[in-house]
Amino acid sequence: xxxxxxxxxxxxxxxxxxxxxxxxxxxxxxxxxxxxxxxxxxxxxxxxxxxxxxxxxxxxxxxxxxxxxxxxxxxxxxxxxxxxxxxxxxxxxxxxxxxxxxxxxxxxxxxxxxxxxxxxxxxx
Numbered sequence: 247x248x249x250x251x252x253x254x255x256x257x258x259x260x261x262x263x264x265x266x267x268x269x270x271x272x273x274x275x276x277x278x279x280x281x282x283x284x285x286x287x288x289x290x291x292x293x294x295x296x297x298x299x300x301x302x303x304x305x306x307x308x309x310x311x312x313x314x315x316x317x318x319x320x321x322x323x324x325x326x327x328x329x330x331x332x333x334x335x336x337x338x339x340x341x342x343x344x345x346x347x348x349x350x351x352x353x354x355x356x357x358x359x360x361x362x363x364x365x366x367x368x369x370x
Contacts, residue, residue: 248273252281261362262288262336263343270356278354284308284336284344290362293333297350300327305345311335320344 250268258265266281284290286306302325309317310326313333318326328334338344 248275255281256356258357258359260359262290262338265348267354267356269353271353272356273353276351276353278348278350278356280346280348280350280354282346282348284338284346286338286343287340288338290336291333291366292336293331294328294350295331297352297354298327298329298331299348299350300325301346301348303344303346306342307339308344309337311337320346 248269252266256267256270258267260282263282263284265283268279268281269275270278282301284306301320303320303322305322307322308320310320311317311334317337320326336344
């Protein structure tokens with residue numbers, strides 16, 4: 247059995263926020279669970295070519311925008327899943343951080359960060 251508290255997990259500044267990584271590859275479960283903060287007012291160009299991701303919003307608001315330009319509002323109680331390795335923009339609302347509980351499959355190593363300065367979608 248694995249039991250972890252927020253104050254005991256690895257915290258990674260992924261570029262536009264913090265990712266507290268509760269489970270990683272080292273835990274042997276095949277998936278990662280994170281508690282992720284997206285800083286208010288940020289826009290992140292993201293793509294996961296080697297991972298599928300599902301995110302459940304527990305605080306704040308924002309939107310996820312697909313490459314066709316379709317925006318999907320994110321508020322507490324909303325889940326979105328990137329089931330096709332979808333390139334997307336993750337946009338946090340202007341006045342409050344967006345907080346998401348995310349699951350990645352397969353698991354992350356735990357030290358991954360984004361390159362948000364690139365003209366391409368940041369990926370890992």
